[in-house]
Amino acid sequence: MECMLKAENVSLRFGSLEILNSISCVVAKGEFLSIVGPNGCGKTTFLHILNRLLVPSAGSVSGTAKSSLVFQDNLLFPWMTILENVMVCPLNEGSEKLSAHHIAHSLLKELHLDDFEAYFPFQLSGGMKQKVGIARALAANAKILLMDEPFASLDYLTRRKMHDFLLDIHKRNNLTILFVTQDIDEVITLSDRVMVFSERPARVIETLNLAKDYKQETVSGNCLSSAQAKKRLLHIMEGRKG
Incomplete structure (x- = not known):
């Protein structure tokens, strides 16, 4: 798979305040990667670093494809x-x-x-x-959309329509998308893969691969079905084991 974007051991500190702690990821062409985590943990800051709006204190970001931010506002x-x-x-x-x-x-x-x-x-x-x-x-x-909770302010039905819209243009244009959200159902609807951030300073707690066909409640290789993925994400985000 062609690599579109790569972050290696990205950390960010403002004085004594540590925001990000050694975050790494490789994003493939055409992949839909979601990022979830607690409020204020640094998800938006990480997108800004990926878009070269901020320079990390340590680590690096590489990739030649052009990216653009899409905000909630x-x-x-x-x-x-x-x-x-x-x-x-x-x-x-x-x-x-x-x-x-x-x-x-x-x-x-x-x-x-x-x-x-x-x-x-x-x-x-x-x-x-x-x-x-x-x-x-x-x-x-x-070629890369960095989306920061773009549908958070929309009502439920409008959000559902926007999910269909986004998946359609993602497929038709072979876009690579990184999508920050707090909504686990949104993650499961949209994503190929999800990274879970910890409290600040953010680090990657776990990365899950999600099954493509959520209508089939089966496990394929290392991918999780929708029900399993939701249960696992809730366990991780609530700080439980297993």
Whole structure:
């Protein structure tokens, strides 16, 4: 499997405050890797290091593919239309305006948002804003999406629809995704693999491989079925053995 992103013994310290403690992972092309852990343990900080927004105190991050962050707050520019918001990334990459327009329009059409190109962010639902945020990341030609609890503020039904949407574009575009969440059901629905972080300073307690077909409650090799994975994750996160 082609390696898209590699973190080796990544640690981060601000003065006497230790945030991350020797975190390592290898993320394969097309993989969907989720990260769970207690609030404030450093999950978001780790994403920022992977995106080269922060420099680790020790360790290294390698990988040549372009990555882009998708936040819980979509961070759309309220004074711009949806089309203009998506055009921002290719324009910042040096594309001519006509080319940026074509890229943005094509992506919005692919994501079934082309009817809303002239709308402003305040006119869209929460789920649609998140779709635009993902479109903007794809417009930057990102091959890796680093997603920081992007659906946490959405209601249950909207979140379910966004799961289907994300899995669809993940498959169609062969994207590599790292996904921070607190929701174990979300992890099981979306992920190929999950890393569990400890309390701060964060270290990797355990990494689980999840079965692809959750309708079959069976174990395949080292993969866990959905019921087993949920039970195991609850045990780990509640600090229990077994």
